Amino acid sequence: MRRWAPWLALTVVVAVALVIGTTDRDEPTEAERVQAIARTVACPACDGQSVASSDAPAAANLRADIERRVAAGQGAEEIRAAYAARFGDHILLNPPRTGAAGLVWVIPVAAVVAAGAALAVAFRRWRREW
């Protein structure tokens, strides 16, 4: 048991640091909320850049609009839905979670789970063969 004492101490240190690091944080300011939303909205005039990272006029308009909407108390989902209704779904950099498009979230997770399961089966078979 004594041999594991350093590892126990290590676990405690890591756990405490992680708890502090994930809970002791300021509420996001309005500017940070705007920035966070802007990162998920595609700049309509550019190729694949977000509104947060583009200086195109349309992106500047949208940034200003997000600021107005956040100041008016709208939530992130509400704002994104409003843009999708005007520009189309492709204005959202996060693909929808429902419908056929939701597959883009499901397929990789399913593939990793399947690969993990296949590996587990392989190890069991190897153990039994010998």
Add this chain to the structure above:
Amino acid sequence: MRSRAALISAAVLGVLAAGFVFVLSTAEPATTRKADSPLLGKLAPPLVGADYDILDSAGQWVLVNFFATWCTPCIAEHDDLVAFSNAHALAGDAQVVSVVFSDDPDNVLAFFAENGGDWPIVLDGDGRIATDWGVARVPESYLVAPNGEVRAKIIGGIEVGKLEQLLAEAKATS
């Protein structure tokens, strides 16, 4: 047994790859995919300027044209807009409205003084109108039916001939 496993997985992957290649071969270029808009078939968003309100244009077709004087294709399409506006001024069946996109009002006034065009101009200082209409880049135009429904979106410069054709088609289906 084992060899068949390799063969089968290769075949399955082959089918998937063939489907993938097929999809890629039929994909349109990204640039042509952009001409649709969720506004089509819906009521036009508000468009209100100092002395203009699109609601007052009921009974007329309205071409809502987003533009800026710094944009080369906007300058190029201006003569076509003038021609279109003049052609329909007498009949009174269609009208042009220009919405200024990210530009200085003085530049716009000077531009219209120099190049003609006497239709309403709506300033959009904070870009709200453009955002409401879902404008990505100028020039971009929307054809709005007399009942206030958005019927077509035109990306890039207007050509008067194509615009007339579009209007005729829209009229025929309404």
Add this chain to the structure above:
Amino acid sequence: MRAALGTAGVTLGLAGAVLGLLTIAAGLARNRLDLQRRGVASVWVVLAGAVVAAVAMEWALLSHDFSLQYVAQNHSLATPFVYTVASLWAALEGSIILWCLVLAGYAAAVVHRFRHQRDDRLVAWAVLALLAVCVFFFALMLGPANPFRTISPVPADGPGPNPLLQNHPLMAIHPPFLYLGYVGFTVPFAFAVAALVTGRLDEGWLSVTRRWTVIAWGCLTVGILLGAWWSYEVLGWGGFWAWDPVENASLLPWLTGTAYIHSVMVQERRGMLRVWNLSLLLATFSLTILGTFLTRSGVLDSVHSFTESPIGPWLLAFFGAVVATCLGLIGWRGDLLRAPGRIDSPLSREGAFLANNVLFAAFAFVVLLGTVFPLLIEAVNDDRISVGEPYFNRMVTPVALALLFLMAVAPALPWRKASTELLRTRLQWPAWGGAAALVVAVLVGARGLSPLLAFALGGFAGVAALRQLGLAARAARRAGRSPLRAITGRTNGGMVVHLGVVIVAVAFAAASSYSTSVKLRLEEGETRSVSGHEVTYLGVEQYRVGDRRVVKARVQVDGGRIYEPALTQFPNATQTIGTPSVAWGFREDVYLTLAASPEREGGPAIIGVIIEPLVSWLWIGGGIMAAGTALSVVPGAPRRRATDPAPAGDDLVAAGR
């Protein structure tokens, strides 16, 4: 004249490749060694053709020969020398010349390297595969991507390269490295095909191609990081990686290549995973072609695709042919690929490599799926959606963290089977390193689960790599060898690469999680404080360079050096192009842009300020990765032969414990 010379070069290259291919095929079919030799030697003709074509194009660019369409479209009299030379790869047609030059160079290097084995059927098949790829790319230059098309009337001047491609010298070196990497994977691909065709799937060819793969991988790594650096220095939004399709296209072969470099060690040591390793090599090459298609055909939006061209269908057809060939060969030879042996325990070096491969495959799969998914969904139900940065970040972060964890644990694992006792002692210091990194990060104010985990696991993996290097140094000293031996060779060079990866990962997590971005409206002489940095706007300068109008702001940072972010108005460009200016530091960069120049003389300007921590460590880490790659191809200490029985904890490094 130059056009004729260039066309002659392309024709020579194509003819050499076609004739060589046919001659080798005939030689192989009829068992005629003389034909086989002659065919293999034709590689030199192909190389000569590529060199002539490249020289002709450079000559045309440097002598302002606007009768060539390519020169007329991508060059101007005012283009500076460096960018004129680099204009060879500023647009599609020219970059195909570069591709052919690199490909022919690799093919010739293969022939030279294996000149003593030129009668070997496997080498002949590999050269044949290389020549087949050459035929395709040279044919592109005679067909849809002809760089030597002439125009008339001949214009007096041209517009110059795309403005974004002529304002940073990194553009002169980033594409060549990328191509050295991309094209370099053709060599292991050719040997994989040759091994499958000849049925010689024993381990001989593996050690032959491993070093080629590592070199290509190193060049691709450097190319990708230089591209990120270029984005950072040029695009003006302070970002260096945006999961853009072009970036993803370069990352995909890097991921499968990285997986191969690791899993090939299992095959060398244990003779297992043959199908898998072959598939990784074939997939890596196929992905380079697919990536080129995605970025050059215009089917996907990208900030980096500077051309749209008619070569899309050609590349797609070639991709289809390559995939069909690969799958056909694997299906046909599946029986020979059955691997003897097994893996005793998941808690072993080979178990870790397996996990590594599952993770890298998942990584590549997510990137590929996310990149092409909008196309797939549109084909299925006509919906138009985007898959952007937030998606990739969310999906890739867990995979990347798991890879960091493996990087920490795997080097300490022995082959076959590890005991907890062994791990407890070997992992103790690395684990404390991770805890220390975590505590320091929390103390300096870092918050949020993913970045903190990245720092902790980074510390863990970093100390693990240092521990391995320390053990190697001790082993070298005991054996009386030069201490340099502690960092050369595959194992030790690999650990140096790991150190670089850790630095890049930590810098990436810090820079993308903790940047502050503001736009300041500043009067002349006004100072504002941003996250502890004093930013003073001193005024603007306006001037003309050739046909461009430049507005340059003078901005002082922390009362010290003056930086000059600028806005440039190019003729025929509707928007101005910003040139950011970066006050770099080891702790953080102050990234300055001129967002809007003053509307009236002496009026306020809008200065964009982004504070990004640790960005410079991305480039330092990249340099360490490159150095590590170079060290790993230098022969290290002699290794035990792969067929020898391997006791637990047997490797050179562990022997020093």
